[in-house]
Amino acid sequence: xxxxxxxxxxxxxxxxxxxxxxxxxxxxxxxxxxxxxxxxxxxxxxxxxxxxxxxxxxxxxxxxxxxxxxxxxxxxxxxxxxxxxxxxxxxxxxxxxxxxxxxxxxxxxxxxxxxxxxxxxxxxxxxxxxxxxxxxxxxxxxxxxxxxxxxxxxxxxxxxxxxxxxxxxxxxxxxxxxxxxxxxxxxxxxxxxxxxxxxxxxxxxxxxxxxxxxxxxxxxxxxxxxxxxxxxxxxxxxxxxxxxxxxxxxxxxxxxxxxxxxxxxxxxxxxxxxxxxxxxxxxxxxxxxxxxxxxxxxxxxxxxxxxxxxxxxxxxxxxxxxxxxxxxxxxxx
Amino acid sequence: xxxxxxxxxxxxxxxxxxxxxxxxxxxxxxxxxxxxxxxxxxxxxxxxxxxxxxxxxxxxxxxxxxxxxxxxxxxxxxxxxxxxxxxxxxxxxxxxxxxxxxxxxxxxxxxxxxxxxxxxxxxxxxxxxxxxxxxxxxxxxxxxxxxxxxxxxxxxxxxxxxxxxxxxxxxxxxxxxxxxxxxxxxxxxxxxxxxxxxxxxxxxxxxxxxxxxxxxxxxxxxxxxxxxxxxxxxxxxxxxxxxxxxxxxxxxxxxxxxxxxxxxxxxxxxxxxxxxxxxxxxxxxxxxxxxxxxxxxxxxxxxxxxxxxxxxxxxxxxxxxxxxxxxxxxxxxxxxxxxxxxxxxxxxxxxxxxxxxxxxxxxxxxxxxxxxxxxxxx
Numbered sequence: 001x002x003x004x005x006x007x008x009x010x011x012x013x014x015x016x017x018x019x020x021x022x023x024x025x026x027x028x029x030x031x032x033x034x035x036x037x038x039x040x041x042x043x044x045x046x047x048x049x050x051x052x053x054x055x056x057x058x059x060x061x062x063x064x065x066x067x068x069x070x071x072x073x074x075x076x077x078x079x080x081x082x083x084x085x086x087x088x089x090x091x092x093x094x095x096x097x098x099x100x101x102x103x104x105x106x107x108x109x110x111x112x113x114x115x116x117x118x119x120x121x122x123x124x125x126x127x128x129x130x131x132x133x134x135x136x137x138x139x140x141x142x143x144x145x146x147x148x149x150x151x152x153x154x155x156x157x158x159x160x161x162x163x164x165x166x167x168x169x170x171x172x173x174x175x176x177x178x179x180x181x182x183x184x185x186x187x188x189x190x191x192x193x194x195x196x197x198x199x200x201x202x203x204x205x206x207x208x209x210x211x212x213x214x215x216x217x218x219x220x221x222x223x224x225x226x227x228x229x230x231x232x233x234x235x236x237x238x239x240x241x242x243x244x245x246x247x248x249x250x251x252x253x254x255x256x257x258x259x260x261x262x263x264x265x266x267x268x269x270x271x272x273x274x275x276x277x278x279x280x281x282x283x284x285x286x287x288x289x290x291x292x293x294x295x296x297x298x299x300x301x302x303x304x305x306x307x308x309x310x311x312x313x314x315x316x317x318x319x320x321x322x323x324x325x326x327x328x329x330x331x332x333x
Numbered sequence: 334x335x336x337x338x339x340x341x342x343x344x345x346x347x348x349x350x351x352x353x354x355x356x357x358x359x360x361x362x363x364x365x366x367x368x369x370x371x372x373x374x375x376x377x378x379x380x381x382x383x384x385x386x387x388x389x390x391x392x393x394x395x396x397x398x399x400x401x402x403x404x405x406x407x408x409x410x411x412x413x414x415x416x417x418x419x420x421x422x423x424x425x426x427x428x429x430x431x432x433x434x435x436x437x438x439x440x441x442x443x444x445x446x447x448x449x450x451x452x453x454x455x456x457x458x459x460x461x462x463x464x465x466x467x468x469x470x471x472x473x474x475x476x477x478x479x480x481x482x483x484x485x486x487x488x489x490x491x492x493x494x495x496x497x498x499x500x501x502x503x504x505x506x507x508x509x510x511x512x513x514x515x516x517x518x519x520x521x522x523x524x525x526x527x528x529x530x531x532x533x534x535x536x537x538x539x540x541x542x543x544x545x546x547x548x549x550x551x552x553x554x555x556x557x558x559x560x561x562x563x564x565x566x567x568x569x570x571x572x573x574x575x576x577x578x579x580x581x582x583x584x585x586x587x588x589x590x591x592x593x594x595x596x597x598x599x600x601x602x603x604x605x606x607x608x609x610x611x612x613x614x615x616x617x618x619x620x621x622x623x624x625x626x627x628x629x630x631x632x633x634x635x636x637x638x639x640x641x642x643x644x645x646x647x648x649x650x651x652x653x654x655x656x657x658x659x660x661x662x663x664x665x666x667x668x669x670x671x672x673x674x675x676x677x678x679x680x681x682x683x684x685x686x687x688x689x690x691x692x693x694x695x696x697x698x699x700x701x702x703x704x705x706x707x708x709x710x711x
Contacts, residue, residue, distance in 0.1 A: 041360060043367040044543070063540055064370050066363065074349075076356035080363060086375075086523075087540040105525075105537060135537050153537060176533055197533060221536070 018245060018255040022293035028276070033289070035303045036319065039070050039329040041077055046323030047104070048138075048310050052093045055316045059100045060329055061088035067102050069114065072314075072321065072331050079114055081122045090138045094145040101129070101148055103136035109150050111162055130160045137179045142206075143186055149206075151178040157194050159206060171204050173211040180224045185231045193234050195222030201236050201246065215246050217253045224268045224311075228292075229275040235292075237266030243280050243290065257290040259297060268310045273317025281308030281322055287332070303330055374700055377541050377588075378526045379579060380550030381572045382561065385595040388683035389550055390524060396686075396693050406510050413496060413503060413510060414460050418452065420493035421468045425449045427487045428480045435483070438475035445471050465504040472497045524548070542584040545704045548591045549576060553658050553680075554599035557609040567614055569658070577665045580676070589703055590666070591696055592678040594659055598685070601651045611654055615661070623653045624660075655680055 044064035051058055057078070061067045065086030069079040085106035092101045094111075103109035109130035112122050130136065134153035141148055142159075147168065151157045157171040157178055176197035184191045190206040201222055203213040220239035227234045233247045233254070241262050245255035257278060264284035271278055277298065278290040287301040287308060306325035313320040319333040341349075380386045425446055428435040437446060445467040452458065471477050481493070502508060525544075527537070541547075555568035576592075579585060603609055612618040659678050666676035677699055679692045 041363055043363070043370055063543075064367075066366070068359075068363075071352065074352065076352045077359040077363075078352070078355060080359045082366060086370075087537075089537075089540070105527075105540060137536070153533075177536055179536065197536065 017295070018293055019295035022295075025293050027294065028291055028298055031299070033299065033301060033332050035330045036333045037072060037075050037331040039072070039075055039331070040327070041068060041080075042066055042327045042329075044327060045306075045325040046309060046327060046329055047087075047089050048091045048102075049312060049321060049323045049329060050091055050093045050100075051312055051314050051321065052097045053095055053315055054097055055314050055318070057093070057097065058321055058329065059091050059093050059102075060310075060323055061091040061102050061104075062327070063087055067091055067100065067112070069100065070329070072319070079122060081112055081126075083110075087135075090136050090150075092139045092141055092148075094141050095143065096145050099145060101139050101141065103130065103139060103150070105135045107132045107135060107152070107154075109136050109139045109148060109160070111148070127162070127165070129162050129165050130158060131165075132156070132158070134177070137177065138181050140181060140183055142183060149181060149183065149192060151181045151194055153177040155196070157181060157192075157204065169206065169209045171202075171209055171211070173202055173204075173214070174198050174200060177221075179221060182226050182234065184227055185229065187231060193225045193227065195225040195236055195238075197221045199238075201225055201234070203234075203248065213248060213251060215253060217244060218242070220265070223266060226270050229271060229273065235269050235271065235278055237269040237280050239265035241265055241282075243269055243278060245278075245292065255292070255295050257288075257295060257297075262288065267308055268312075268322075270311055270313045270320065272313060279311055279313065279320055281311035283307045285324070285326075287311065287322060301332065303332075304328070373523050374545040374704055375543075376524045376700070377544045377547045378524050378550070379547055379575070380593075381552070381568065381575055383555075384550040384552040384572070385593075385681075385683045386526065386550045389548070389593060389595070389681070389689070390526060392683060392686065392689040393524065393693060396690055409510050409514075410503075410508060413514065416490060416492055417468065417496045417500065417503065418458070418460075418464075420490060420497055421449055421471060422453055423487070423489050424477060424481050424484075424493070425471070426453075427483075427489075428477070431480065431483060431486055435480040436476050437471075438477075442471055442474050442477075460504070462504070465500055468497070469500045472500070538582060539584050541588070544588060546589050546591055546700055547579065547585065548593065549579065550593045550595050551576075551658075551662070552596045552599075553594045553655065554596040554603055556600075556611055556614050556658070557603070569614070569661075573661060573665065576662055580666055581669060585674075586670075587673050589674040589699075590676045591699065592659075592662055592676055593681045593692070594655065594662075594678060595681045595683055597655060597680050597682045600655060600658075601648070604651050604654045605648060611657065615657075618654075618657050621653065621657045621660075623649065623656050 042062040044062045046060055046062045049058055049060040056071060056073055058070045058072045059067065063086065065083040065088060067081045067083060067088060068077055070077055083102060085104065087105035088102050089104035090102060094100065099111050099113045101109055101111045108128055111127045111129050113125050129148055130150045132152035132154050136150055136152055138151045139148055146162055148160045148162055149157065155174045155176060155178060158167055159169040161168055174196040178194050178196040181192055181194040191203055192206060193201055193203045195201045199216055199218045199220060199222060201215045202211045205212050218236065218238040218240055222236050222238045224237040225234055232249060233245055235243055235245050237243045241264060242256050242258040243266055244253050247254045264282050266280045266282055268281040269278060276292055278292050280288045282288060285304045285306060285308060288297055289299040291298050304322065304324040304326050308322050308324050310323040311320060319331050321329055321331050323329045378386060378390065437443060448467050496503065551572045558568045560566050560568050560571050662678065663676060681692055682688050
């Protein structure tokens with residue numbers, strides 16, 4: 001079977017583990033990443049965050065019900081909303097940058113339009129979009145502001161029309177809480193991947209509602225899933241202290257990112273812009289940076305004073321942001 | 334990004350200034366919200382299906398809003414007056430300590446400021462008309478108001494504005510607090526019923542690691558029934574399992590549990606009818622003897638004997654049954670916990686308002702103490 005990677009870092013078909021194939025690949029040089037900004041203001045654990053497509057703004061949500069929109073560069077807060085149900089476990093930025101979605105133990109996903117008029121009462125304009133029978137664990141807008149994809153503790157994922165609040169499609173297949181989801185990059189078509197407490201990562205067809213692929217190699221809850229930039233693979237992070245890479249065309253796991261010294265669960269993962277690096281936020285307060293091809297750890301980053309709960313790379317790849325149980329967010333570069 | 338002084342245009346500079354101001358405004362609000370959040374008691378309500386949870390919630394909501402009878406209301410008057418005194422003392426003191434300090438707007442009020450500053454050191458203070466006059470005029474001073482507007486920079490009770498606006502009402506001899514007054518004066522209560530969540534709780538339960546307390550409701554009369562889900566598991570056993578799970582959950586190790594052993598009326602009925610014997614479902618009951626005064630494995634934990642005042646004339650068979658069930662739960666809670674959290678059992682009958690009122694009052698004190706303890710530790 002042919003193997004290797006081309007200039008764009010695309011993974012080509014592999015039969016054996018990625019790191020064996022990548023032996024000939026040049027190693028990464030030393031690099032230093034550190035905290036460039038610390039965003040303070042949340043009064044309780046930060047549970048989720050998301051970048052705006054303008055590569056500068058961030059929305060974050062915390063356990064005390066606060067949803068805050070920040071300018072990550074200046075650290076200025078631009079909007080703050082208090083959710084009636086304080087435990088906000090998920091939040092997402094709309095592609096247009098004009099709205100944010102959030103939800104949690106209220107079992108709902110609500111959308112707030114962001115007004116340029118700072119004096120306007122955001123809370124009044126809230127629109128309730130999704131309704132699950134259990135907590136909302138993750139939400140994401142699709143390519144437009146018009147549709148939202150949600151995952152829930154009730155074991156299902158669902159696609160909603162934002163304007164009418166109508167359920168467009170539901171996805172059944174997980175045997176336990178669904179904890180995370182990620183949409184495939186737009187070039188690869190209408191699919192998304194979800195991970196759950198049943199240790200499974202499922203790939204779904206958004207139009208038919210069918211589960212087209214399923215992977216069950218993790219030994220515990222899958223807390224985070226993220227597509228590889230090309231869309232041919234995805235990574236997952238789990239309570240079993242490992243991150244794994246699954247190739248969609250080979251239909252199997254092709255790499256495990258783990259170390260004996262790492263015993264705490266992974267809460268969140270994301271790829272660098274090229275896909276060469278995988279960043280993982282861990283429950284032992286650290287961030288481990290993995291060389292995706294070689295399978296080795298490139299760097300370990302310290303700074304947070306409690307669990308890292310969420311991690312996202314900025315849309316232009318120049319920085320990544322983390323949220324933590326220590327009430328802060330950090331921007332790293 | 335152009336952070337080199339002169340190369341910024343006027344527009345850019347104005348925009349940055351506006352952003353900084355918006356940021357400040359939001360931060361101020363967040364600070365205020367944080368204080369409210371800290372002052373709010375968050376309670377997690379748990380219990381197996383049909384335990385009577387919803388009835389308890391309804392009762393608590395009614396009591397919370399209308400809970401005080403005439404006696405209690407009179408007692409609160411003194412507290413409300415003290416709130417006013419505390420509020421004006423705090424604001425006046427802050428005027429000097431803030432950076433930059435606040436100045437009074439009207440020079441004639443200077444003597445009133447001195448009056449208030451002297452109040453703090455007075456031992457036998459009485460609420461004289463003089464006090465109300467000074468306080469009211471100070472509250473109308475623009476300088477004092479400016480200081481109140483900056484209350485997020487120091488510690489001021491939430492109800493300050495509400496009562497200072499009502500000095501004329503409170504000072505009257507025949508003043509009786511309205512329900513709104515009592516609501517303001519009271520601490521906020523937020524009960525969260527997780528009835529909708531599934532049994533796999535290890536993910537969402539993490540969100541409750543900082544609640545003030547858990548209220549756990551059990552249908553004591555269900556000792557001879559099975560749960561709907563499998564038509565096999567004994568309901569009381571299910572409740573015991575759930576309790577054990579919650580008690581030993583790693584995220585809830587410092588959270589105390591208020592245990593409502595509910596449906597006492599139905600339990601008494603069943604026991605006296607004699608048709609369904611507890612020992613048929615819980616063999617240990619055959620060997621169980623009623624403790625005297627509740628001083629068994631539990632007495633030393635809180636020594637609050639009045640919690641278990643026996644209803645006079647209660648049939649000894651009923652007493653034996655209810656204490657047995659209580660002790661089944663206490664066996665679990667005393668097996669672990671290391672003094673980091675406690676279980677406070679109450680015998681309740683959710684449809685009996687008086688019973689719930691009494692229990693509610695007991696709980697309020699306990700919850701208040703738990704809340705204080707929690708924030709002392711932080």
